[in-house]
Each structure stands twice: as structure tokens, then as C-alpha cells.
Amino acid sequence: MCPVPERYSIMSTARTLVTPKSLIRPEVLALSAYHVPPSSGFIKLDAMENPYGLPAELRAELSQAMSEAAINRYPDASAFLLKEDIRRLTGLPDGMDVLLGNGSDEIIQILAMALAQQNAVLLSVEPSFVMYKMIATFCGMRYVGVPLAEDFSLDLKATLVAIEREQPALVFLAYPNNPTGNLFDAEAVKQIIQASPGLVIVDEAYYAFASDSFIPLLSQFNNLLVMRTYSKLGMAGLRLGFLAGPTEWLSQFEKLRLPYNVGVLPQLVVRKLLQHHDVLLSQAAEIKLERTRLLGNLAHIEGIKTYPSEANFILLRVKRATDIFEGLKQRHILIKNLSGGHPALNDCLRVTVGAAQENDSFIAALKDTINQLAQG
Ligand SMILES: *Cc1c(COP(=O)(O)O)cnc(C)c1O
Numbered sequence: 001m002c003p004v005p006e007r008y009s010i011m012s013t014a015r016t017l018v019t020p021k022s023l024i025r026p027e028v029l030a031l032s033a034y035h036v037p038p039s040s041g042f043i044k045l046d047a048m049e050n051p052y053g054l055p056a057e058l059r060a061e062l063s064q065a066m067s068e069a070a071i072n073r074y075p076d077a078s079a080f081l082l083k084e085d086i087r088r089l090t091g092l093p094d095g096m097d098v099l100l101g102n103g104s105d106e107i108i109q110i111l112a113m114a115l116a117q118q119n120a121v122l123l124s125v126e127p128s129f130v131m132y133k134m135i136a137t138f139c140g141m142r143y144v145g146v147p148l149a150e151d152f153s154l155d156l157k158a159t160l161v162a163i164e165r166e167q168p169a170l171v172f173l174a175y176p177n178n179p180t181g182n183l184f185d186a187e188a189v190k191q192i193i194q195a196s197p198g199l200v201i202v203d204e205a206y207y208a209f210a211s212d213s214f215i216p217l218l219s220q221f222n223n224l225l226v227m228r229t230y231s232k233l234g235m236a237g238l239r240l241g242f243l244a245g246p247t248e249w250l251s252q253f254e255k256l257r258l259p260y261n262v263g264v265l266p267q268l269v270v271r272k273l274l275q276h277h278d279v280l281l282s283q284a285a286e287i288k289l290e291r292t293r294l295l296g297n298l299a300h301i302e303g304i305k306t307y308p309s310e311a312n313f314i315l316l317r318v319k320r321a322t323d324i325f326e327g328l329k330q331r332h333i334l335i336k337n338l339s340g341g342h343p344a345l346n347d348c349l350r351v352t353v354g355a356a357q358e359n360d361s362f363i364a365a366l367k368d369t370i371n372q373l374a375q376g
Contacts, residue, residue, distance in 0.1 A: 027137050034134065042334040043358050048178075048206075048313050050234035051355040052283045054273075062272055066265060075264040082267050085274045086242055090228070093219045097247040099254060102261045104205060104229040104241025105131055108172070110256045111201065111243075112139035115169040123168035125154065127179060127342040129203065132172045144168065147344065152180040152307065152315075156188045160195050169198040175214065176206045179338055179350045181309030183212055193221045199249070202226050206311035208233045208284040209291070218245060225249065230270060232312055234280050238266045287312050291353045297363045301370065313352045320373060321347040327369030333362050 021029060039046070054062070083098050092098070101107035112122060112135050122136035126145035136143040146162045149155045163171070171192065176183045193200045200223055202214040207228055214226050225245035230238065240262060243250065273280060291309060298306045298316065305317040318324050321339035328335060335352070338345040351362060 027140070031134065031137060034131070037334065039334050042329075042332050043354065043361055044334050045352040045354050045358060045362060046334045046336045046350075047236070048232050048311070048352045049236050050232065050280075050283055050287070050312075051353075051358060052234065052286070054234075055279065058272075058276055058279060062269060065268055065272055069264050069268050071264050073264065074260050075262060075267055077259040079262050079267050082262070082271050083242075085271055089274055089277055090215060090244065092215065092244055095246065096218050096244055097250045099243040099250045099257065100262050101241040101243070101257070103231060103239040104203070104227050104243075105135070106261065107227055107241050107243045108132065108135045108201075109139065110253050111170060111199070112136055112141050113256050114253055115199070116140045117169070120170075121166045121168040122170045122172065123162060123166055124172040125159065125177070127152075127338075127345050128172070129174050129178045129205075130341075141170070148177075148180070150344075152177065152182050152344075154184045154188045154192075156185075156191060159188075159192055163192065163195050163197075167197050171196050171198065171200045172203055173200065174203040174205065175212075176210050176310040178205065178311065179313070179315055179336070179345070179348075181307055181311045181313060181315050183210055183310045186212060186214075189214070190217075190221075193224050196223060199223050199225060201243075204228045206232055208281070209288055209312045210310040212310075215244065222246065230273075234283060235270060235273060238270055240266055240270050284312075287353050290356060290359055293356075294351075294353055294359050294363070297359075301363075301367060303370065313350050316349045316351065317347055318349060319347065321349050323373055324366070324369050325349060327372065328362070328365050331365035331368065333365050335362070 079100050083100065086098050099107065101110065108131055116139045120141050121144055122132060122141040123144045123146065124132045125148050127148065133143045133145065144162060144166050146159045147155060173184065173189060173192065175189065189202065202224065204213060204226055205228065207213055214224065218224060218226060225243055227241065227243045229241035291312065291314065294314060295306055298304055298314070303319050307315040321337060325335065325337035336350040338348040338350055353359065354362070
């Protein structure tokens with residue numbers, strides 16, 4: 001064996017100590033990591049997942065296809081066939097293309113990386129999806145959040161003033177919005193697109209549960225792009241999102257997409273599932289029915305205010321949100337506690353619409369918790 005040369009053995013003492021604090025960008029040090037709580041053993045109503053499994057025949061078809069997949073090979077880097085399927089199913093207007101992301105989170109990151117010139121601004125509304133701010137920050141864009149009105153509708157005037165003042169390179173609007181669940185007024189969104197000097201991304205993560213979309217308007221505005229994900233439609237575990245818009249823009253963003261960001265198995269399984277799109281859409285229809293039923297049940301519980309939803313979750317305002325959240329947890333039900341985050345969400349909870357039995361368990365546990373809190 002070779003002896004370790006002398007100069008290596010003294011190096012560690014001679015060098016000044018490198019720490020994360022001395023080396024990592026201050027804006028990264030200041031971030032807190034996106035927190036995902038452990039959920040094993042819980043009825044999981046915290047993350048807008050589709051509660052339903054797939055029919056047995058479809059599962060068998062998937063197993064067969066996966067067993068034959070060439071996982072020793074890199075995936076098709078352009079994911080050509082998958083993109084064709086998405087284009088067709090989404091009904092993209094002519095001249096529009098798609099960019100695929102490992103979840104739509106990755107697409108937000110690609111956009112921010114591409115547009116993060118010195119002093120460039122990413123603007124969104126608040127409260128909304130927290131990743132806009134987080135990704136802006138770690139990609140070196142300045143984030144500006146414009147408060148929504150008290151009923152969580154767009155404050156159009158304030159938003160237009162902020163756009164004029166900040167000249168954002170990138171505007172994100174979640175349509176429907178997360179975590180509030182409402183669809184913004186489409187005319188107001190159009191005015192924002194019109195007034196924006198940069199790109200506007202309409203984030204349609206919940207399109208499957210909503211009554212409106214900006215996809216048909218893509219060809220009307222040259223600064224509009226629409227982002228979607230299949231996560232909320234039943235494929236959260238596969239990680240696939242896409243951005244739809246003019247090729248002129250997407251071909252630039254393509255340069256930042258890592259070549260194999262969508263693996264062999266996600267490409268294959270998403271394609272199979274899109275061939276059975278009707279199964280997923282009927283599950284979404286079921287979730288919408290459950291959403292109506294859940295809203296009805298919640299309306300009968302005193303001290304709870306619900307907000308209208310075009311998504312697969314419901315925002316609630318309660319008394320003592322954190323106590324209720326903890327009470328539900330003790331009863332093995334996991335929802336999202338939004339209290340203590342954005343001030344407009346004080347005493348707010350967000351519950352994902354689950355399967356009928358899960359929703360019933362949630363309602364029963366909620367009533368039980370409220371009764372217990374009233375007594376003690
Ligand atoms: C869930 C969600 C996303 C991200 O979904 P992915 O799983 O990363 O595709 C994006 N935007 C909004 C508004 C969401 O709620």
C-alpha cells in the first residue's frame with residue numbers, strides 16, 4: 001500500500017475551516033426546507049392527492065408494460081410520444097408546444113433560472129402556492145407578493161399598480177388558487193396578462209376539478225403560458241408536469257431542462273394512463289361530487305367557515321385551528337394547518353377531498369375534536 005504523503009496529512013489542520021455558512025449563498029441559508037410531515041398510519045388529506053387506485057385490468061396492463069420496459073437505457077430525452085399524447089389530449093391550439101418537467105415544480109425552477117437576470121422580479125399574489133416565492137429566492141429573482149382581497153379574489157387595482165411599479169419578468173397566477181381553492185375572475189387575469197411587460201404563467205394544477213382554463217386563450221397573448229401537472233389527477237408519484245405555450249419561448253426553456261428529467265417508467269406509465277384518460281376523468285368527477293358533499297357537511301358544523309372551491313381541496317376557517325389540527329392528528333387524520341403562515345390564513349385549515357369513507361371519517365373526527373375542545 002502507498003503511504004499517505006506527508007503534505008496531505010497536514011492539510012486539514014492548515015486550511016481555514018469551511019462551513020456551510022461560509023460557502024453557501026445567504027439567500028439559501030435563510031430558506032427553510034419545504035416541510036413534508038410523516039404520514040404513515042394516517043388518513044392522508046393534506047397533499048391534494050387522488051384517493052382512488054386504478055382498476056385491476058389497468059394495473060395488470062401497467063405491470064406488463066413495465067416488465068418489458070428498457071430500464072437499462074436512458075429514456076427518450078425528448079419524450080416525443082408522451083408530448084404528442086399530451087398535445088392531443090390537452091387540445092393545444094396550433095403553433096403551441098409543450099415542455100415537460102419532473103413535476104411542475106421543476107418547470108417553475110426552469111422558468112426562474114431562465115429569467116433571473118440582475119434585479120429581475122417574480123410577482124405573484126398572496127396567499128398562493130409557496131413554491132413561487134421559494135424558487136424565486138433560490139434562483140436569485142426578487143419576489144413580490146401582492147395581497148389578495150379579503151375574499152381571496154384578485155385585487156386587480158393593486159396588482160396592476162404592482163406590475164407597473166415592479167415590471168416583473170415573470171408573473172404566476174394559480175388558477176384555481178392554492179391554498180384558497182377559488183378561480184380568479186378570468187377578465188381580471190386577462191387584464192393582468194395585457195398589462196404585464198413579462199411572461200404570465202397561469203398555473204392550472206387543479207384544471208381537472210375546475211370549470212375554466214386558459215389553454216384556449218394561448219394564441220391570443222404572446223406573453224401567456226399555461227402550466228399543468230398530472231399530480232392532482234392521480235399521478236403524484238410519477239412526477240410529471242408540463243408547460244404549454246409558443247415554441248419560440250419553450251425552445252429557450254428547453255435548454256435548461258436536464259436531458260433525462262422524465263424517466264423511462266414515468267414516460268411509459270403516464271402514456272398508458274392517458275390512453276385511459278376516461279378512468280382518471282371519472283375519478284375527478286367523483287372527487288367533485290365528494291367536494292360538494294363535504295362542503296354540505298361542513299356547512300352544518302357551527303363555527304366553521306368554508307370557502308368556495310374549484311379544486312380538490314377545501315379551505316376552512318375555524319376557531320383554534322392548531323388545536324383542531326392536532327385533535328384530528330390524534331384521530332389519525334392528516335390535513336394541512338395554514339395558521340401561523342400567511343396572516344390572511346390565520347385559523348385556516350386546508351383539507352383535501354378524499355374518498356367517501358375518508359371524508360366521513362374526517363367529518364366525524366372534526367365534530368369529535370370540536371366537542372372535546374368545547375368541554376375542556
Ligand atoms: C401541487 C401544485 C403544483 C406542483 O405540482 P407538481 O406535483 O410539482 O407537479 C404547482 N402549482 C400548484 C398551484 C400546486 O398546487
